[in-house]
Amino acid sequence: MDIVELRTPTAIVRHGHGRLIVLRPGSEGERVLDVPVTDLLKVRLNRRADDAVVIEIFLRYPTPVLTGVPADRTPLPVLIAEHDVPAATGIVDRINDQVLASQRIDVAAPDLHPPAPTWAKSGPTRADVERAVRRMTPRREVKSAVAALHRYVTPDEYVLETAIAIAHPPAGTGQGLLAATTERLLFVSIGPGERYAHELPIPAVLWARTTDGVPSAPGEIGARGEAGIDVHDGNVTLRFTGTERADTERVTCAVNFAIRRDSADGAAGPADPGVAQLYSEWELLVERHSLGMVDDTQFQRYGRGILRSLPDGG
Template sequence: MATIMSCPPYRGRRHNYSAGGTDIVELRTPTAILRHGSGRLTVLRPGTDGERVLDVPVTDLLKVRLNRRADDAVVIEIFLRYPTAVLTGVPADRTPLPVLIAEHDVPAAVGIVDRINDQIMATKRVDVAAPDLTPPAPEFGRSGPSRADVDRAVRRMAPRKDARSAVAALQRYVTPDEYVLETAVVVSAPPAGTGTGLLAATTTRLLFIAIGGGERYAHEMAVPAILGARTVEGHSAPGEVDTRHGGTGIDVSDGNRTLHFAGVDRADTERVTCAVNFAVRRQAADGAPGPADPGVTQLYNEWELLVERHSLGMVDDTQFQRYGRGILRSL
């Protein structure tokens, strides 16, 4: 435990002072001394010895709240983040440590509780680093150009021998300013064409490249024009594609029309759906100002984005668990 700094004489129940450039706030009640500063929360028993009841870093706190008990007593309840036994051996995340305060101390207690919770929120915030989506330079071989992002996306896809020509075409179609996220073999319906093809989701567009011995063509849709994508289990309306190939299809909407792609492999189509939504949200978020403090909506959106990155393989399991705990605890 850190050594508690000696306090100068105080006047009143709430006392603010500075030690080493750090503001320290203290609330003295008949039963306890609550001190917050230097990144720690300390509760002392009143008296000359200054016996510590609690001395923890703010990072170990789940929350602090002001509560009025059934007997009308007002207490500051301190919840620890981890189920550490405190005093009675009862897990502190379920039974908080109470600090009894007088009625006239409530205004001062409100300020300290808000200050502590603000710091708890700041320590819980997790900045999820954006994935490196810098388009790699192509390498040229006998079969033409080859890019690492295309190769990685194709390797995640269920192997299809008939897709080789479309993969080779994708290697030539990708531009220096886009990054290929995911690919899947699908069956397309008009207006994106008719037949089997390779569907590629990049950071700037959705690209369909026909497969087979028929007419060779490609259909593209810019990401800024897309509102979103969703997976569907089947279509029953006239003119829509039957998704018997694996049972899961993709609907991509621009707000006016919807492109339907029947899935050949469920996992592939779900990854492409996530990739399209990721690209749409990334395009919308670039350069957009955000609020100074995170709201519930923003934190929930961060969670959804983290899930998408995890499903795309951009965040491994360990990072997903660490980042996810930080985001969910901030909700």
């Protein structure tokens, strides 16, 4: 696609070869923005309250950086003169056409087809289990639980992540191997005592989150450095204490991924980020505001950016 350029009093907007570039006027030509079109959510013309006309550039993801400042869904405005509106309309339509075309491209997705097991004297071995266990911090005592996991996984599920964790009632008691699959959350006990396994189907799970340790009693705080996992099914919250924060966080992400995958299975949704993702960003913003992590001014600015990013927000 040929390069087209629009020069405004405050910026130079350049589009072509799959990129959108915004430069400051002047001899140095400082780059304000230089991104592939696939990183854009949309571009539009808007008339502000002061009657000025601007090109608003919305980025697809919530945390890209514009001139050193997180975008947080707030669009990058490019001020244009009134006589530049026809030319600006043409370049905006051209960019949005390319954005729409890029959304029709099939995005590469992870291959979650469960691999067939290989059989040996010790029993079956699954490649997905092996990969998940290799990402986990190695511990000798988990060997028996890993062997059991190879036998427990079904032909219909794919093992995403594993971690060594301590289960708390009612999920169980003591140390074990926690595994997140596309279909279940599994806990396989290890160590002395009677062996057992606990499972929770993913369709029954509402959410999972990482915590800073599991309190031993109401009002107490978990041990420093511990990373816990809370898994809620709408009625009961199952709690696990991890031994390695990185492993625990990966399992938490895997459970939430499986939940979203299950809820979206068979649905033809909009290209990322759709309404559901934008709403999730809104919920996170509300939670941070309630915890005092975001002040009132930031809440209003970021919230306005999220709402304006909705398909019918413009």
